[in-house]
Amino acid sequence: MDFIETTASNPDFVKNIQWDKVTVGDIAAHIGGIPRLGLPVASDIALLGTADPATLKIWGLPTPNIMKCGIQDYVQGIASNSPRYLPGNSPLYSDSDFFLLGGAFSNITGKSMDDLYQDALFNPLGLKNTLSSPPIKPELLNRTVIASTLESDLINVPITTPSGGIYSTTNNLAKIGISILNSTLLPVDRTNRWLQPVPFTGDLHYALGRPWEIYRYVHPDTSVVTNIYTKLGDSGSYASLLVLIPDFDFGSTILGASSLGVQTQAIQLIADQLTNTMIPSLMTQARHETFKNLAGTYMPKKKRLNTSVTLTVPFSAKSPPGLTISKWVSNGTDFIDVLAKTLVHLVPHVPQRPANRNMV
Incomplete structure (x- = not known):
């Protein structure tokens, strides 16, 4: 400059x-x-x-x-x-x-x-x-x-x-949010770099990006963290909030206006209610989609290899999200049994556990 x-x-x-x-x-x-x-x-x-x-x-x-x-x-x-x-x-x-x-x-x-x-x-x-x-x-x-x-x-x-200094509508703000999640105007790699925290704050639940105000939602049952990228702004009697959750390809927009000067607090309250309602539902939906699209038993076309991997999805609210390896056979060997015994010696603090325990 x-x-x-x-x-x-x-x-x-x-x-x-x-x-x-x-x-x-x-x-x-x-x-x-x-x-x-x-x-x-x-x-x-x-x-x-x-x-x-x-x-x-x-x-x-x-x-x-x-x-x-x-x-x-x-x-x-x-x-x-x-x-x-x-x-x-x-x-x-x-x-x-x-x-x-x-x-x-x-x-x-x-x-x-x-x-x-x-x-x-x-x-x-x-x-x-x-x-x-x-x-x-x-x-x-x-x-x-x-x-x-x-x-x-x-x-x-x-x-x-x-x-x-921008005048807009919830519909137009939603178009902006969708364009970011879909990388409409930028290559995907640039969008991925853009949607990252840069400095952290003194609160474990908050970080900042360019120019994101990032709220780190902690799921109450699993302690898994979902980063919520937001941009809050106010001017005069108006306030606005754009919310993006890249993990779920989800977002929302909120506009508020008040002559009493409480518009910013009002949209923050709405955003909190929306977050507490939607995030658990999005996690449940993600589990169902993962089960439908990815869960199952995978094996080579040549059956004589006697090799397969079975992926399952835990549906308990207290289970972390993602796929779980419930069965893994390699050339006739139960690989979960092998790893379970080996990990105990490689990582001393890992307690002994049954060989049939699921592996993430």
């Missing part, structure tokens, strides 16, 4: 962000260490002033001109801020991350974020009801939820377009 100067010689790393060491990958993964917001989009007070300038006038404060704020202005505003962490050191969610990502993409491609969204996402997926600026056409406004007032809800601040 050539609009950010490199760190001066002999810098004070406590007071100055090491911009030359902050990578685009760091920013995408929430480990850039930069502040959450910076001037001229400095605080919730400034954002409130955008929606209702009269409030700041009553308080005797000047009205911030963030409507025309561009990436250059924003970078200048945060360039002298102190870092929250060293680059690549610890996760910290920051709206500045997405402002800077948008600026980097625009700088690299020479296109505005509006054009980038259209060319890379909206047009390829046919998202007719997804916009990077507030809806103005009457036919769109008639289908738009206005939780507070038109002036305060449908504001247009270009600097925030990469972060909470």
Whole structure:
């Protein structure tokens, strides 16, 4: 990003962000260490002033001109801020991350974020009801939820377009989620790398990706972990949540709006209820599909080899998911019996067990 100067010689790393060491990958993964917001989009007070300038006038404060704020202005505003962490050191969610990502993409491609969204996402997926600026056409406004007032809800601040600046529907968000799970716009290997955690947090149940907020659901009976990739966002009176569960090729989308300021908490509550209901059902369905498609006895065409492997699926809720080798004969030898006796000597802490015990 050539609009950010490199760190001066002999810098004070406590007071100055090491911009030359902050990578685009760091920013995408929430480990850039930069502040959450910076001037001229400095605080919730400034954002409130955008929606209702009269409030700041009553308080005797000047009205911030963030409507025309561009990436250059924003970078200048945060360039002298102190870092929250060293680059690549610890996760910290920051709206500045997405402002800077948008600026980097625009700088690299020479296109505005509006054009980038259209060319890379909206047009390829046919998202007719997804916009990077507030809806103005009457036919769109008639289908738009206005939780507070038109002036305060449908504001247009270009600097925030990469972060909470998209207007969409549950249907269009679902199309985006399906395209990710199906690797519609990316090769499968890139999607697989994208859907991976990068930094972990101080809570064993949470990790972060690029830009995923990853909840690690622990199945109560088996302690098996299912990673749930989410992206939560809110802006003004609105909140949204995209949920992807790659293990089950499943996802969901939730949109919320409230003039009371509880929309984010509301959709999180709905997501928790959905998770606790759907994950056990998905696991049960996965067992049935695995049994139907993969379970059975496999043997070579030449019967004289006397070799076979029998795969079964445990249906007990307390059994871990996956296939179990219930019988394994190799050239007439019961291989489970051989391994059961051998493993006891190779791994001393493995207790003696009957030879007919199933092997995973």
